[in-house]
Amino acid sequence: MKRPKVAVTGASGYIGSQLIARLLPEYDIIALSRSPIQEEPGLEWRYCDLFSLIQAEDGLKGADFAFYLVHSMLPSAHLTQGHFSDMDLILADNFARACASHGVQQIIYLGGIIPPGAELSEHLRSRLEVEECLSGRQIPLTSIRASIIVGARGSSFQILEKMVKRLPVILCPPWTLSQTQPIALQDMIELLAACLGRPACFHQKFDVGGPDIMSYMSLIQTTAEVMGLKRLILQVPWMSMRLSRWWLSEITRSPHELVNPLVESLKHPMVAQDLRLQEQLGIKGLPFREAVQKALIAQKQTPYKPLKTHSRFTQSLQFQDEIYPKDLKVVRSVQRLPLPQGRNALWMAEKYTIWLPRFLRLLVQVNVDENRICSFCMRGLRQPLLVLKFSPERSSLNRPLFYITGGILVSKRKGLMRGRLEFREVLKGKTIIAAIHDFSPSLPWFIYNWTQALVHLWVMEGFRRYLDSLDVL
Template identity: 45%
Template sequence: MSKIVIAGASGFVGKRLIETLKESHELVALSRGKQREDGIEWRSCDLFSLKETEAALEGAEVGIYLVHSMLPSARLTQGAFQDFDLISADNFARAAKKVGLKQIIYLGGLIDRSLELSAHLKSRLEVEKVLNSYGIPVTTLRAGLILGRGGSSFMMLYRLVQRLPMMLLPAWTATRTQAILIEDVIKLIQFCLLKEECFSQSYDVGTTEILTYKEMLRETALQLGKRRLFFSVPLFSPKLSKAWVSLVTGAPYSLVGPLVDSLRHEMLVRDTRLMEAAGLPLVKFRQALQVTLDEPKSESPFRRMRRIKKQNREGSLVRSVQRMSLSTTWTAKQVVDAYLDWLPRFLPWLLRVELNPEGGCSFYLSGTKLLLLKLALDSTWSNEDRQLLRIRGGILSRDNNGHGRLEFRLVLKGQSAIAAIHDYRPSLPWFIYNWTQARAHLFVMKNFGKYLKGVSHV
């Protein structure tokens, strides 16, 4: 019985996968929160922590990666979702190499490489690239809209039809795509498990039926017995249409935006190798929709998202991730040294930096002995391409059981550097912090990125 770790196990696909695999495999389900289920080992794991990720993957043969960072992971998040995706995937791939996984299976998105991709699809493709960059065989399944109760894509489709007797349809609803039933996705993942012919391969998955989103809306209305009027409005503002979908469906704007952007380009199956090899009679959209509508109602994914947002607010933690262009000849240690040399010269009237013999540093208010922040180098988790500094004191930080940290790491084979603050708990009242220190940090890091781009390409 092989041991499989599922990252993103508490999500829509993860829950279905557990139900299918739990009788035939030893499963370890990863989630940021505490979960319980008979016969399943749940491990609390923050994928932004390399230490926790390594511990979570220990002893496994296969890692199934179902994570997408389109929702905030802290009360305050600074940075693009692509960079949150990047750092989580990088941790997973590094950990997979360290523990010796035999295979990673990743569920990504359908890609048309001939077009300029949306940020959402670029991120999916980049995650695929990062997971492949540490030598572990990766099997990628690229899917479009996945139909099933509990899925955010289906819930948006369903609620639009349920709640609007008349719809003004923007241009993106005329884009062709190929959906797939969640059960078919699960069967294809199961088919790929530890199958060497599937190692280091990327596959498109979806039905043979090509439909537009408008046609999917019509079919949904038909099966629900709802009489609906549809009017195409090609000049409808994309921002307005995203806000409209979010308002009507209750889906967070941060989720709607990337999904709508991805539908501005065709998401079609161009590689049918896996489906042919698996020999599965994939269900067409009409059947898939009927199967989905016949399933017992489950908790709305948007309610779960609101619960996560509430938990983030109560935690009052900060995550800030910035990506910087970098020469491939630099190390993470050089990036840290450049930052500590540049920062007091950039803000001489505000900061004084003292380097500590053990490798960390202390930030003082310029002209005083007032300690603002103290950072200690964690040598256990630092190396040539990653430097980890733990927040150990200073008047700007509240104790967070040692979890607060600043890291600099190289990604994408040294093409970029990531500067990230994780689990930082500020001492300032939240409103004041949000309008002062948080904005100052973002301003500093953006300017350091410009500086680094110049000096590292000399």
């Protein structure tokens, strides 16, 4: 009998790898990752960069069910311009489109608990947007919302462990009195697996958590006790959120891009509204103290892989990724734009090609032909600076696509991924994400950062102002 085939994104991560081990006896697994590992019977690794719709479609071929375990808080190119929430939307939208094209029967998404009646942090708001994006393709979605997941090599747990290990005195600002409901990694894996192919879980949202509801201050104290460390934990009446983020990032040596959104979310009570899924399945969960003990033991047995470091530059991040050659610099630039009611992404792309020549007329000449090929030219130069070619075979009304096919500002190095510009509707047509992916400039990197990169941000901000000024009703 043919076994169902399950695709797991983030397969090399700490949750994805544990989930694959749990599912492998019963299912054939498609493990999607930018860092594929050696295969074994029933487990097929596929290289997949979810920023590419083509790769997402190839990666999900043959899948019956799919887990979405991806979160994009760290930069994804050497120069990343844009907010992590917009990156998250691109990843989720590509995943949902690919699932729809292959008839996937269910998507299971691991997100965060959403506190009722609160003004959400950027991190939690992004988690909610991803959930909405994944539900927009008529595929049954199961959303599992959790607070802190306590497991070896998990980002939140590593930050907690490092802080307790390195600080003999820990100052706790008022937000550490907020309540949270941590859950053990083992319990999280069992809940994810139990929802797979279960009709009662289709089109459902479940809060999950362990049996302990505690403040972050108590969480720190308990972790120190389990680690056998005597720590002086003092509550202080005031400490700004900005200072808290900087302090925690420096002490734990974790990227600011990872720490900042997480700390912002700690001001909210992250407590499950109900545990009906766990009650149905009979999974009460491990107490927090026991979950920490298991995580510490597992962490000692797991090889340490340090998080990538960063430095800020032109509102952006410098990034090293194993998928690109070390001497190749790659750019990703993402902006969220308003979409007037009743319009679509193709309309916006056409507006862009009409507006751009007028906006840049004092700097360069932009020629647009009947096939929507845009050539950026400068007087005195025989070759264009940049050429954008519209791709009708990969475009649709809600996602027109241009490939960056030439120009003296584009690297001529062979074997590069194709640079591209896209306009895509997200969140059921509420907004547009304009994005440049996999662009490799010919200019020296330092010069590019201070010239072409800044010009692109200026152009996109000008286009945003133009859209805001339109009366399209």
